[in-house]
Amino acid sequence: MSVSYIPEKTKVRLWGKAAGRCQYKGCTEPLWYDGLTKAEFNSAYIAHIVADKPDGPRGDIERSEILKQDISNLMLMCDAHHRLIDRQKVDEHSEEVLLQMKKEHEDKMELLTSLTEDKQSHVLLYGANIGGNKAKLSMDEAIQAMLPNKYPADKNPIELSLSNSSLEDHEEFYWKMERMHLQRQYKDKVEPRLKITVNHMSVFAMAPQPLLIELGRLITDIQPAEVYQPHRDPDYWMWEADEETFDYQIIRPEIKSEIVALNISLSASIDNSRIYDVLGGNVSIWTITIDSPYNDFLRSREQLQKFREKFRKLMNAIKKEHGQHSEIHLFPAAPVAIAVEIGRAWMPKADLPLKVYDQNKLNNQFEYTLEIN
Structure with a gap:
């Protein structure tokens, strides 16, 4: 002493x-x-x-x-x-x-x-059951990921998750219930605060990809927000420096058809045969992918922004090619941050409707879940 x-x-x-x-x-x-x-x-x-x-x-x-x-x-x-x-x-x-x-x-x-007021951000947490697994989201991990660029504007997050849900994503009622809950929670907890206190949101989400796309649609790109990505190795949500040089590749369809599909092969590769199994053989399949799809490739903000830019150009190209009365059957295998950004980047007045599919592990095939329209 x-x-x-x-x-x-x-x-x-x-x-x-x-x-x-x-x-x-x-x-x-x-x-x-x-x-x-x-x-x-x-x-x-x-x-x-x-x-x-x-x-x-x-x-x-x-x-x-x-x-x-x-x-x-x-x-x-x-x-x-x-x-x-x-x-x-x-x-x-x-x-x-x-x-x-x-x-x-x-x-x-x-x-x-x-830290100054312009660095304040409201933490938004959204989780939904993925198969039999419950999403685990932590305010402490969110804060760690945000600093030093942003810091929480409130000690309590905006929590949109459905607590104690026993439904799993292979059940038909799951999609209707989870989507309805998400929409109501967003309307009740987020929209009123956007008019008064929320200038920026930091989004942390773990859910099946159709629901993540719906979350992005609700947030829109009008609302300032940053979407974070969980990494597996190491296990955290922090964005890293952009060191890897790569680009997203667009593969145009081999045939032109009135039925249009978009294959997003990023976290894994989706063989076109699996899309034909759902929609039949007469389908125009557009693909966005990278050289070697795997589930932990998305590491930086810059990679996420590059996807957003490529996706916007792709939406315009598909509409120009197939006309404004078409719809897009969307088959995603993407990191969670990209799934949310798909919903944010989709423009309701300009883009074609999205019919979103998800892998049903029980039936071992893609099944239709919800429509973004």
Whole structure:
């Protein structure tokens, strides 16, 4: 424990850098009030990284005297973690470990306190059962993905998920119920707030692709929003730097027919024979794909924007080729963010209606689910 006098100005600076919270990694306990009784008082300890005495924890015969009042050697801590680093587990808390904790905490507090109003974003969470699996969405993971570009405008997310649903996506009633619930939740929870408080939304969704497309249709591209993508390796939602050079490829149909299909082969390849099995052999099949479709290819904002641009051009080309009275049978195998962006990019007054299909694992084939019109 510290025995040295620390100037009041140094204490105030340390409190400011720590934002009044424990600087032990993962703690951030507020040190100006008691969470149980709500009584306000100073419960902080000022800990030395290099002890103020040579025989103290991490002490040094020369540096202890030099650093005993230096703010770079001081950390604000709760009682439990002060005791942990100085008494109970000294060997596990080297100077290097504590300096890294201090840096990470102070960098984070500086970032959070410098955020301006234009970086506020309301977190929207939407999940629906995928087969027998329930969607798992976390506000903490959402915040991690948003920072430092955006930060939550509210501590509570806008939650659109249907809780405790026992329906699975191979059941016919599933699509009608989930779509109706999504539309009503959006109308009740989102639309009123768009008129008053919501200037930007950060969208985190896990659901069968037809419902993700419907969610995108509800949001539209008029409403400022950013759609995030869950990654499998590593397991998080953060966008990465755009390092991979690739483009989306458009494959035109081999025949011209009154029946038009769009094959989106991105997270997996959909063989055209599977579309013929549903619609018959006389179909004009347009395809948008990449060189090697796989389920974790979408890593950056730039890749998502490139898809949006390509999709808009494709909608115009299909309408020009087949006429304004046609409709598009949509067979998607796409990352969740792209599925949402399909709905956002689709223009109700300009584009052809979309009849959306989904893979029914029980029947091992695509089946019609809903129409975007």
